[in-house]
Amino acid sequence: MRSDNETDAISKIMTNSILDIMQTYDHENVILCQEKGLGVRAIIAIHDTTLGPAAGGMRMLPYASEQDAIDDALRLARGMTYKAAVAGVNHGGGKCIVIGDPRHDKNEALFCLLGRFIERLGGHYITGEDVGTNAFDMDIIGRETRYVFALPSGEEVSDFTAIGVMQGIRASLQQVYGSADLQGCSVAVQGIGSVGGKLVKRLIEAGAVVSIADIDQAAVEQVARDFPEVSVLPPQEVHTHPVDVYCPCALGAILSSRTIPELQCKIVCGAANNQLADEQCSDLLMQQGIVYAPDFVVNAGGLIAYADSYTPEGFQRQRALTNVERIYHTLESIFALSGQQSIATAHAADLIAEQRIAAMRQAKSAMAGLSHIR
Structure with a gap:
């Protein structure tokens, strides 16, 4: 059973400034993850899921401010959408930013909690390694969620x-x-x-x-x-x-x-x-x-x-x-x-x-229209 703190820890950011930024970058969702007891502060940005679930690594850095972290999450998530589209993979773009120093602030409880946050998104976002995180961190996250990329042992x-x-x-x-x-x-x-x-x-x-x-x-x-x-x-x-x-x-x-x-x-x-x-x-x-x-x-x-x-x-x-x-x-x-x-x-x-994203969006729209034909 989740604690009240954990239940309240995941919420959409609803400030006007963040909504303005989301509109500028054309994001589907931005989520703030926080748990005061563990000192967890993280942002999950989902830019576009037209081509498939949002994919993007989990980056951990000691950002100077939450605004800097949010800006980075939005920018990187948008970049992942374009990366996936050009690469021909069936994913959209997302990113998780963890505010903290990876040299000092990592612990098992942190990544377990982040895994639970990601699991609750129901597969809309899939995480993986990035700056400040590694395969060991992903293994811990993988205890709590199915939605983590992992290569077989021996592959990097x-x-x-x-x-x-x-x-x-x-x-x-x-x-x-x-x-x-x-x-x-x-x-x-x-x-x-x-x-x-x-x-x-x-x-x-x-x-x-x-x-x-x-x-x-x-x-x-x-x-x-x-x-x-x-x-x-x-x-x-x-x-x-x-x-x-x-x-x-x-x-x-x-x-x-x-x-x-x-x-x-x-x-x-x-x-x-x-x-x-x-x-x-x-x-x-x-x-x-x-x-x-x-x-x-x-x-x-x-x-x-x-x-x-x-x-x-x-x-x-x-x-x-x-x-x-x-x-x-x-x-x-x-x-x-x-x-x-x-x-x-x-x-x-x-x-x-x-062009690839627009074509897929058009195809999905056409399929949705056909579904109403009996």
Whole structure:
């Protein structure tokens, strides 16, 4: 039996400011999860479920304010809708934001409670790993809810994300240089966490000349020991380094009206979410002659693998890999549409996503109409 506190802990946010933000981002639902006894504060944002249940990881960070956390949840959930649509998976977009420091604030009771919150949504939102959470946390959540993505033992979602980014880099090289070969290609990787670290390994194996940067000095030293051939750059200067490919793999909003003029690369293609500080940045990149591989396209490998695990027959590695490798061809279509319509690649990717969602919405509407015919 649930306590009164727990029963009251999940509620829709009904303040005018949040409703205004929801309308701006066109969200279906925003839910506040709170339990004072445990100090739990979390936001679940569900953007769109036209294509299927909302999918999105659980992110845990020490946000400066609840408003910052809500803004991030809404922005990331919307991004997941577009990511799923372009990736061809049957999911919409959602996100769970937990306000707290993952180094100090994690405990079993926290994730059990979050699992119960998610279960009560009845499958409208499915969670998984994200920044600040891991497979162990998802195992605890899985005790309380069916609605959590999980790969079989020995599989890591970051592997599939890194593979997708590699496909994005190859497609971008083909677009710019007429060859997808990475041999001798210079790549600067900013952020060498779970995805960035795996990406560095794959790039070196493919013959690329790799530079790295991260605010975590211990991580930099470890990668430098593992791969002595990499060069290390200061984190604040990595985007200014002259390379073929600049690969942002840390947190978002790295591409802004300030940083874009400082870029000395031909291609931007990385795993970080929400790399563009605002919508105008994609146009700035195009004006500067830089090919931008939209982040929500190239970093969809993890979502594709998770979606594969949620099929009735369960996870099939080769099928998941095949679908992740299609990111290359998806980017080819985006580059082609960008050229045909003289629009930035980010806008082209948005159009492809919106067309799929609109077509499904129209099909559902038609089916609903047929259901009334006797």
